[in-house]
Amino acid sequence: MTQRYGTLLLGCAAALALGGTALTAQTQAESYDLNAPHLTGQARTDAEAARIAAVTAPTTDFTKAEPFEANGAGAATVRARDNGDAFSIPSANMPFARELDFKVGDGLFRKLWVSSPSSTLVSDGLGPLYNARSCQNCHLKDGRGHPPEGDEEAVSMFLRISVPAPTDADMSELDAFLLSLGDDDTPRTAPDPVYGGQLQNFAVQGHPAEYRMGITYADEKVQLAGGQTATLTAPTYTADNLGYGPLAPGAMLSPRVAPQMIGLGLLEAIPAADILAQADPDDADGNGISGRAQVVWSFDKNRPMLGRFGLKAGAPTIREQSAAAFAGDIGISTPIFDAPWGDCTQAQADCQGAPHGTTGTEELTEINAEGLDLVTFYARNLGVPERRDVDDPRVLRGKQVFYDTGCIACHTPKYVTERLDDQPEQSFQLIWPYTDMLLHDMGPGLADNRPEGRANGQEWRTPPLWGIGLTHTVSGHTYFLHDGRARSLLEAVLWHGGEAQAQRDAVVAMAPQDRADLIKYLESL
Template sequence: MTTKIISPRIGLSATCLALLLSGTAHAQTFDPHLQVVPRTEVEAARIKSVTTPTRDFTKAVPFESNQGGAGTVRRTGDQQAFSLSQKNLSFEQAAEFSVGNGLFERIWVTPPSSTIASDGLGPMFNTRACQDCHIKDGRGHAPTGPDDDAGSLVVRLGIPVDPEPADLQAVADYISAKGDPVYGHQFSDLSVAGMTSEGKVTVSWRDADTVTLAGGETVTLRRPEWSLDNLGYGPLDPATKISPRVAPQMIGLGLVEAIPAEDIIALADPQDADGDGISGRANMVWSSEFNQPMLGRFGVRASTPTLRQQAADAFHADIGIASPLHPTPWGDCTQAQTECRNAPDGLSPEQDNLEVSGDSLDLVTFYSRNLGVPARADVDDPQVLHGKQVFYETGCISCHQPSFVTSRLQDRDEQSFQLIWPYSDFLVHDMGAGLDDGLPAGQASGAEWRTPPLWGLGVTHQVSAERNFLHDGRARTLTEAVLWHGGEGKAAKDGFVRLPPEDRAALIAFLESL
């Protein structure tokens, strides 16, 4: 097999370039208040050297087994594989992590109640605790049948809009969809006693396509057909699109937040200037936390810029909890849902006249930021090394960028200047009509999805009873996940289909080692 290493892509989107040239590069960092030490020329050269994809597949790259840098945790053989704190936390930080874990697992109750610290659920919601979606900090799953609920899945709603960009600082430039006029931005399938829920999420599965791989193996892909039934407040707007999404795993999020924005943006090539068929884009989104545009890093469409905003958004839409970033106590209820907006709430002076105080939100954010990445397995195994070579040579690293070095941070030593191996470029890519749900997010279209990090793939089965992949859990195996790649991923998918069986098996072994 001829070695062909795909070079990192170059180029900036017009929006990103305009931000850089206008002197607002700080708008792309994960927190304008964070103290980032600029890299020296010597450091930049070292970083380029260690993050350039290898051409030697006879042995593991130094430190490759430490996927999460110095904070990498042991690879356990049980369901706790994603629930360990980064190994490099101090004693005080470990205690803070434990308190945040308690809040992450807290079961919220219907207001008013005597339990002020847990008061404020709903009025309509999807789950009563963060942990109920991110079970053991792992992935959620799509309903497997009529008797399985959508407890670890949410359905986003929206009507696409097409604003005319005029001012890069205008919020409207970063809004691509408005909520359903009655049901809002997220469908709530649960409600407190006495309140009508919005309805029930159901899915049926049908065979979408049968693919014959080189060597004769056949794989049947399944396609979900989603339905929102028993609607409690009348029909959806005819223009409303629905986008079901399973909860993602929680590991390594603080390390992703610490990657320099310019390193992610440098991989973008929206016009495919290098002609490799890959045109990933940075999703610039509006930060309600800092009132400025920022680089989106989190979520299936990279539509959220910071972990604190992600936590606040989940409290708001998933549980119906008021926080400093979403101070209204009725969650995602719209003006049309007057009963919901007039329901009792859990606002209290003890919680800063909110339902989750700023301090509590910070603790949950700290917990989310510091869940450790498990060590890689079998990095020197000959089959795994061969599978890595196949992964690189079929062009998978055009999107799944192997490694980064995080920023040097003055106040987050645990994420500072770490060599990490997420295997993602954190850009959004057009994945073709088969995965297009028609609902854009920020500057990402309905066919564009963020490249998911691959670290932890090999222990997903230990954490999650249902090991599903892709944004809506349609892929039951890693092979199915690859075969759903279209658009910019089609060439890599086609190369996978043509691989001899032993090469495909090696590639899967490599993915399972992550």
């Protein structure tokens, strides 16, 4: 298990490089089905499928809000608050009997871990290398992280790292499965042999941190129709003050800001078939949009699965994403990723040999299955606030601009979730997340030039838009995109390229009032 641990932070991209059982593409195609359910649910009837298709079809009437549009998470929608707790409310339809589980999960999410050895045995095991001491440190108030400002240390942002995989690496099971899907052009990658899958900027006493993040910005003026202008800030990232020697040749760095946490359980409950049905890798419909489904290796289920979570959809489930964050961000082992030294590599022998949270105890991991499940339940049930101003004429006009400009080609407005036997909060809800959950080429401007699984260096998963208008209320800033480079929603739109170039150019060319109404609509989400 520990030999495979280094792959988790790179999604399936690193798994491609580590080898495994060599199976034929035909065998893999027969053995794995991305539609295979990972949640316990019930199949839809034909009548239900027809009703769902009608309900989720894009509207053509922009004179009034659609039925139930204000309740973006269905019955799980929570009342919108005008303070920093807006993203920290449990699903409104959560049974009373589960509220204690939610609160205990919240406590574990906020827990400050300490280094080993410690008298607080239930809280030790931090690091030895880490980016944060708790989940809440990155996802402050369950909201969006931000890049460091001035001399501030990065506290909710880090750099992923990978290197080109050896050309003689054995074909893994995931390799063969991707080959069966026709994927043979995305370069394979591996963790850095010294620094692992991500760079940690903190370390426990007696160990050097791996680096300090360096960022420089260059301004770029954009002329907008109507005499308006906007300024984009293009970042350049460096790994400074390296604590363990130089990076490996060809090292690729990818900046990542912690995303907001709301609505994750509902995204997990979208039927895989509904996501896969939107994929159009060859742009067969000619609309310029060619979304692709991410495919990752699930270390929990031991099979390829549809990627859903993370900025490149590198994790298949909330539970696995949570376990990966515990390991990579905090250095806490779980039943899924059980290396007690977190992301430390064999080249960092002192780090691997340091005391950890299971030293001298009978515990197998620093957080057990029950604790991981409670954190997963908490993350699954953070409620989505209700929409504001859905009937405002300017919001309705902005909605029409959003639809007419073609933004819904990637930001799919509506879904109906699976019928789930043991998750009433997510079961059979009409939701409005505004994402297709697919990978899209966003052009060279947003490229990190670091492949991850099926995603090449210019592809990112379409982020959900629900709650985006409350970012300042919750997080105290308006920094957007994968690295927080956009300082406003308009700047975020103007950074779009690649498959979204036509939409970006339409926003640049549109009348100032239409542009303002579009932003007002986004702020209502």
